[in-house]
Amino acid sequence: MLYYEFTFRSLTTSQLGRNVLLSAGIDAELLRASASTSGRGCAYVLRVSGAYGVRAATVLHSSGIFYSHSYRIFPGGIPEEVFL
């Protein structure tokens, strides 16, 4: 299954982002970032299904919640950075 992940340096900002997405009707799961996406170590991701990736990015931007990177995660867990 394809999904998108948005990475955050701050746990608090990722929690805020999760709530904003949920308010917009987008299910988002908050997880610790994997080694391949955590960048400078210990980061957080919001994972949304592939169908909602672009919309999630738009909602986050419009709410002033800035993520560090966004990734498209392919089946098997392989990340590809995307610029949303």
Place this chain on the structure above:
Amino acid sequence: MIYFDSAATTLLKPPQVYAAADYAMKHFSSPGRGGHEPAVFAAESVFACRTLAGKLFDADLNQVVFTMNATHALNIAIASVAGKGDEVVISGFEHNAVRRPLHLIGAKTVVAGRHLFDPEDTLRSFEKQISPRTKAVICTHVSNVFGYILPIEEIADLCRRKHVPLVIDASQSAGILPVSLKKTGAAFIAMPGHKSLYGPQGTGILLCSGVPKPLIAGGTGSLSKDIDMPDFLPDAAEAGTHNVTGIHGLSEGLRFVLSHGVHTIRAKEDLLKRYLACEIAKLPGFRVYENDKHQTGVLSFWSENADCETLAQRLSEQGICVRAGLHCAPIAHESAGTIDTGTVRVSFCWYNTLREAEEFVNSLKNC
């Protein structure tokens, strides 16, 4: 027991505060340090408390930093706005939580506003003392000794006009009076969780308009490869595992304050204060420091007939808890002319009653 020492710590708290702290102790681990359930529960609890604090104090939740107490919060704030040799203007009613950190860093303090219950004089004095040399202003919102409500919004306005950062000590106002980070535009607002926010001891909040200098450094659960502390809030000021037990309890205290409203809570405490002030003033040899408009439910008095500490001890022997002496605020006592006598301080919380106040007066007559 009659507990009239809530300006130090509210001993009587909403039952849900005790239950929450107990629950957190048993179920929560370190927030932001793992993806397992106890860590996630802890992270959600801390987030919920930030959200509640942001709502009560008109701040973004990233601007809410958890500390051990107000003193810890003030130390972070003070080290962020002033350094050795800097001139800092403080009010004539500051606690040692302001005075000592300033002394420790070698800042030069200028005291503004010595007249008790005279906000116009306080404001005039700040206007006079703030100069181009002023690096920062640090001001308590309410005196912990006399309950004097300083004109903090006007002082904040003055600081904005003069482009001087303001640090507010809201130790005696948070949960009693409206406190707003956005409205005041303060650089920092510090407060304890264990007084009128009804949280457990070991909790405090620093509201931050900008990123403070870290007072301590360590793990934050973010940017772990970096040798430097994160440069973003709240992580920049929250090294080490949070007091999740306390924070979970504090959430319930904040919910309690939000549900009752600060005006309702203050009105109840004010009723008790007015009654006691009136009754104590009738006793021969007693001097009471009371004001109709510019005072919270914190009341100080002293007696010609007995030393303050002796009086407090006699009350304690009758099961009444008050605070006597200088209350860690010698500047305030100098301002009020009570540095030699000290005062006995009574202070209330939501759960105190008029019946208790009546019993207090009867006990005081026997002292």
